Amino acid sequence: MCKVTITSKNTQTSLDFTPSADFLNCAMGAVLAALPVFLQSLMSCLTGGASSDKYEPGDRLRCH
Amino acid sequence: MDLSKMLLTDLVRQNPSVHAAWYDDAVNPSTVHVLSSDAAKFNPLDCPPGLSALRVIRHYGKPISTLRAPVTQARAANVHQTCQNEPVSAGTQIQPQGANWVGTAGAPVSWTGPNGQRCWGLLSNWHVLADGDERVGRTAHQPVTSQPAIARLARWCGPTPGEVNDVDAAVADARIDGKHTISNSILGIGILGATPLTATVGLKVSKAGRTTGVTHGECVAVGASVAVGYGDFVATFEDQDIFAGDSAEFSAPGDSGSMIVGRSCRCATSLLFAGSTELTVGNPIRHVARIMSLIFPFN
Numbered sequence: 001m002c003k004v005t006i007t008s009k010n011t012q013t014s015l016d017f018t019p020s021a022d023f024l025n026c027a028m029g030a031v032l033a034a035l036p037v038f039l040q041s042l043m044s045c046l047t048g049g050a051s052s053d054k055y056e057p058g059d060r061l062r063c064h
Numbered sequence: 065m066d067l068s069k070m071l072l073t074d075l076v077r078q079n080p081s082v083h084a085a086w087y088d089d090a091v092n093p094s095t096v097h098v099l100s101s102d103a104a105k106f107n108p109l110d111c112p113p114g115l116s117a118l119r120v121i122r123h124y125g126k127p128i129s130t131l132r133a134p135v136t137q138a139r140a141a142n143v144h145q146t147c148q149n150e151p152v153s154a155g156t157q158i159q160p161q162g163a164n165w166v167g168t169a170g171a172p173v174s175w176t177g178p179n180g181q182r183c184w185g186l187l188s189n190w191h192v193l194a195d196g197d198e199r200v201g202r203t204a205h206q207p208v209t210s211q212p213a214i215a216r217l218a219r220w221c222g223p224t225p226g227e228v229n230d231v232d233a234a235v236a237d238a239r240i241d242g243k244h245t246i247s248n249s250i251l252g253i254g255i256l257g258a259t260p261l262t263a264t265v266g267l268k269v270s271k272a273g274r275t276t277g278v279t280h281g282e283c284v285a286v287g288a289s290v291a292v293g294y295g296d297f298v299a300t301f302e303d304q305d306i307f308a309g310d311s312a313e314f315s316a317p318g319d320s321g322s323m324i325v326g327r328s329c330r331c332a333t334s335l336l337f338a339g340s341t342e343l344t345v346g347n348p349i350r351h352v353a354r355i356m357s358l359i360f361p362f363n
Contacts, residue, residue: 055174055184055363058243062212063147 068093071114072289073228073302078112083128084306084343086288093118097285099125099343126340129293130191130232132165133275133318140207144168144251144274147207151247152214154186155272155322157207160193160217167192168274169206171256171323171332172248174359175219175235182359185215185238186246187352188321189337190222191294193234198222204236207274214238214245221355223292223299230302231347232292232337235356248362250323252278254330258361260349261331263305268327271336273319280327281307281314281344290345292338303351305334307344315344332360 072085081102087093096111096118111120140146145157158169173187186204193204194217203213215236223229238246249255252272263269267283285306292299307314307324315322315336324334324346334346352358 053182055248056243057151057247058240058245060150060243060245062152062214062245063149064211 068114069287069289069302071112072096072287073300074112075115076289076291077300080291082291083125083340084285084288084290084345086285086306087118090287095119095121097121097123099123101126125342127293128290128338128340128343128345129295130189130338131315131317131320131336131344132167132189132192135159135164135166135208142277144272144277145207147211148251150243150245152206152245153247153249153251155251155253155274155278157274157318158186158188158192158204158214158321159206159208160197161203161205161209161213162197163195163209165192166208166274166318168272168319168321168336169204169214169246170321170335171250172238172246172362173235173356174362176357176359177218183218183235183237183239184244184246184363185218185236187233187235187323187335187356187358189335190220190232190234191337192321193217193236194220194222213240215240219356223294223301225297225299227300228302229299230351231335231355232299232301233335233347233352233356235358250325253325256323256325256362257329257331259331260353260360261326261329261333262350263324263333263346263348267333269307269324269333270327270330271315271319271322271324273315273322273336275316275318276313279309279312279314281309283333284308284343286348288345290338292345301345301347303348305346305348307334307346308342309344313341315339 084099088095169186177183202217215238218237220234322336338345
């Protein structure tokens with residue numbers, strides 16, 4: 001988990017975004033987690049694969 | 065609960081010789097029409113008390129039954145019975161996995177799936193796609209099971225004997241290996257109009273079915289209560305549309321599942337599921353759309 005610290009004083013509010021010690025690990029984890037989705041979308045675009053929520057009529061010759 | 069519809073339904077259920085009944089005017093009825101194959105067995109005095117003040121007109125008509133065809137009649141005799149390459153048009157013959165009958169893939173439809181996703185597939189009847197093996201994923205083949213599947217059973221609503229029924233309908237998902245096997249049109253009719261159309265008496269209609277192909281007719285009654293033979297049992301349906309052909313018969317066994325459309329706009333009007341040599345009965349599309357969660361237009 002990435003940590004964000006918010007400090008509040010009486011009339012003055014200051015926001016103190018303090019990256020946690022393992023911030024880089026956290027960021028890298030997020031990138032790696034998103035990678036499969038990105039690659040899947042990229043492959044779908046490259047191969048013309050069907051998306052899950054779109055009507056795409058087939059063109060197979062199915063009669064023999 | 066609509067009392068006037070209940071009276072019609074009671075009339076049909078209590079008189080085995082009465083196959084259908086409907087009013088001349090659904091809002092202010094003055095006449096009730098009764099379709100019977102044996103007029104001698106039906107006495108207007110047998111009408112439920114609420115109907116006794118109305119004039120009764122008796123029509124001679126044969127019993128009404130579902131319109132699927134035995135597989136022995138599955139040889140291709142017209143273009144609606146032949147194998148179609150993708151994308152497959154509706155209005156053509158289908159046979160579900162393990163069935164000894166054929167019917168018609170009535171119309172391309174879209175609906176909301178169980179997880180909120182949008183699905184595309186074909187609409188037909190419960191007694192065509194599901195009867196005997198009601199199972200999500202049961203395949204439907206075009207024109208017969210020796211050819212590859214074009215859709216998988218997704219949702220259905222069949223009749224319950226002893227209860228009053230609305231529809232005999234089923235949808236099958238046409239997404240196979242990432243693409244949809246079906247086209248957005250009906251063979252011989254074309255692309256459906258964007259919105260459905262409620263039938264009214266006198267409406268000119270057409271349909272494309274596996275046995276009789278494209279035929280034309282007219283709506284002769286709406287809001288009818290009908291007794292339909294399913295072989296093993298008789299089911300009562302309420303609020304149904306009734307059609308008659310212009311010159312020849314409007315439908316025949318094998319046409320079950322066809323979409324009856326308004327002729328001028330090609331708008332989905334009624335799901336053909338039963339008939340006799342004289343009349344054809346359809347589930348109003350508003351009931352089918354509500355129960356099957358259909359989305360219009362198709363795409």
